[in-house]
Amino acid sequence: MPPETPQGLQRWPKRELYARYDDLQRSAHACFDRDGATYEQAQAEAAPLIEQADAIATEIVRRARRTARWAWRVVYVAGAIALALIVWAAIGR
Secondary structure (H helix, E strand, O other): OOOOOHHHHHOOOHHHHHHHHHHHHHHHHHHHHOOOOOHHHHHHHHHHHHHHHHHHHHHHHHHHHHHHHHHHHHHHHHHHHHHHHHHHHHHHO
């Protein structure tokens, strides 16, 4: 399977990303675990798999960062609302 473009990976569901990453990782490790293969041969076979896995890992990290930014925005908004309610309750007394 050729490496996906970053735009193509953005359309993949999270479950598929993790499953494909796991498959690539297993395949890359299998290249090194084979009997009779030299390290250089295994490295040459694993290189495209590692490149694809790296692209998928980059997409996973991009999504995690986006989720973290969204979560912090929610925390800030909730804090601002809580502060406004406390001030409003204090002024209303």
